[in-house]
Amino acid sequence: MxxxxxxxxxxxxxxxxxxxxxxxxxxxxxxxxxxxxxxxxxxxxxxxxxxxxxxxxxxxxxxxxxxxxxxxxxxxxxxxxxxxxxxxxxxxxxxxxxxxxxxxxxxxxxxxQQEEVLARIGIHLKLRRANLELAQQKDILEQRVQERTTELSQALDNFKNAQLQLVQSEKMATLGNLVAGVAHEINNPLGFLKGSMNNTEEYIQDLFNYVQCVQQHHPLLAPDVTNLAEKIDLEFLCEDLPKLLDSMRVATERITDISTSLRTFSRADTCEKVACNLHEGIESTLLILKYRLKASQKRPTIEVITDYGKLPPVKCFLGQLNQVFMNILANAIDVLDTESVGRTFAELEANSQQIIIRTEVSSDQNTVVIRIKDNGSGMPEDIKLRIFDHLFTTKEVGKGTGLGLAIARQIVEETHNGKLICNSILGEGTEFIIKIPVS
Ligand SMILES: Nc1ncnc2c1ncn2[C@@H]1O[C@H](COP(=O)(O)OP(=O)(O)OP(=O)(O)O)[C@@H](O)[C@H]1O
Ligand SMILES: [Mg+2]
The missing domain is CATH 3.40.50.2300 (Response regulator)
Incomplete structure (x- = not known):
């Protein structure tokens, strides 16, 4: 005792x-x-x-x-x-x-009674110790539960992010495959068309020569022949047909450009960086977004103004940079679409909705700078601070996941060691600046 x-x-x-x-x-x-x-x-x-x-x-x-x-x-x-x-x-x-x-x-x-007093005191001190230990254990347990809950919700967030990122890249991959498929399907008839055009030109030239030859050697043709020539306006036909053929050639070349652009866009992501022409990436992305830029019932065409500088080839994953251009351009179109609500066609035409794309190389030739600017509504400071956050969106459910810019920043800054900057003035518009090191 x-x-x-x-x-x-x-x-x-x-x-x-x-x-x-x-x-x-x-x-x-x-x-x-x-x-x-x-x-x-x-x-x-x-x-x-x-x-x-x-x-x-x-x-x-x-x-x-x-x-x-x-x-x-x-x-x-x-x-x-x-x-x-x-x-x-x-x-x-x-x-x-x-x-x-x-x-x-x-x-x-x-x-x-001394013995009794000491016995009672002893028991109550033991009880108190036990109570204190119990309280301590309870605190520790509560803290552990708290920690585990935090860990679990963090894990859940990570999982959701990973899932959304997967969906995004899956969407891009599917789009790429679709576009590659379309480009491939266009190419066969296009090849046939080009080949036929060459033959057609030759044949027509032969026919012209033949007609000329006949006219030279037989100045007096039978009246039926002369009548027919008048009826079909042979003189105009001979003059117009070569022009028609030229426009057809231009149109074929345009289709060839589109097909090339589609293939540039869909070029599957290479395992390592490849020297690329970024203008081709921007153009192919604009082509894919063309259907969203053109006039709709709600607003006139969004004008895209390009002011391209002379860029050196840039070592990059072009497929991923296309995804960056796509996300930034899609956001600009979104904001211009939203802005057009409640405004008349005349109002919008008087003050055309624009996206301006400028490119240049830095004075030390080490960095390529791409500026994508819209004259939409811009954003307030508190939103601007959060736009690169995962899952931050101001768009309604189903319209935006809030991943576009988070992924764009990851691609530009982590994968390409570049910089993605946003300047925005409320009521005036927003500009995104993409800086990518040349190599
Ligand atoms: N050009 C812009 N003008 C005004 N606000 C913009 C512009 N670009 C982005 N934002 C704002 O930044 C937010 C985040 O953009 P982000 O692209 O990351 O997600 P989102 O477009 O909402 O969804 P999604 O995942 O489909 O791209 C947008 O919801 C919007 O509020
Ligand atoms: Mg977006």
Missing amino acids: ANDGKGQTILIIDDHPTNIEVLYDALDQAGYKVLVEMDGWHGIETVKSYPPDLILLDVMMPGIDGFETCRQLKSQQTTCEIPIIFMTALNDTTDKVKGLGLGAVDYITKPF
Whole structure:
């Protein structure tokens, strides 16, 4: 028993020196550290300054009695958990009940039975230790649950992001395949058309020569022949047919350009960076977006103005940069579409909706700079700060996922060591600047 109380402090609050003496000796011998106060006020002060592990509290004292002292200690957060044992007269059942009702854990009766007092104190200190440990375990557990919850929701967020990114790149890949397929399908008839055009030109030239030859050698043709020549306006036909053939050739060349652009766009992502002409990437992306730029029932055509500088070939993943151009251009078209709502055609035509694309190489020739600017509504500062955040969108559900610019920034800054900057003025428009190192 002598060492049981080591390190633990017990405060006796009692005004009877005899009681104090008896208890002090017993507790001291048992190894407890003992503090003594002779009235309630001083007792409360000591509890606050040197919180003991247990309090032995007398009922009858001058000043405030034991019950009031107990009430005050129990009413304060810092002291309410300290176990209090009342010291009462042997037969005073009312006091015992009242003390327990105020939150005391036990009572001991005078005259004190030393063994019993020490046994009771020992039990309550053990209980208190157990309670403290329990509270500590509860805190640790709560903290762990909190940590796990945070980890899990983080993992869930990551998973959702990864899923959305996958959907985005899958969409791009599908678009690429579709476009490649269309380009391929166009190419066969196009080849046939080009070949036939060459033959047609030759044949027509032969026919012209033949007609001329006949006219030279037979100036007087039969009246039926002369009539027919007049009827079909032979002279005009001979003059117009070569022009017609020229326009057909131009149209074929245009289709060839489109097909080349489609193939540039769809060029599957290479495993390593390849030197590319970025203008081809921009043009092919514009071609894919052409259907969104042209006039609709709601607004006139969005004017695309290109001002291309002389760019060196840039080592890059062109497929990915096309995705960047696509996201930025699509956002510009979105904002111009939204802006056109509630405005008349005449208003919009007077103030044409524009996307301006400028390219240049930095003065040290190390960086290619592409600026894509719209004259849409721009954005307020608080939105501008968040546009590159994953899943940040101001568009309605189903219209925007809020990934376009986050992915664009990743492609430009992480994959290509470049920089993606946004300048926007509310009411005037937005400009995105893409900077890519040449190699
Ligand atoms: N040119 C622009 N003018 C005004 N606001 C813009 C412009 N470009 C982007 N924003 C704002 O930035 C937000 C984030 O753009 P982001 O492309 O990342 O996502 P989104 O277009 O909403 O969805 P999606 O994932 O389909 O691209 C947009 O919702 C829009 O509020
Ligand atoms: Mg977008």
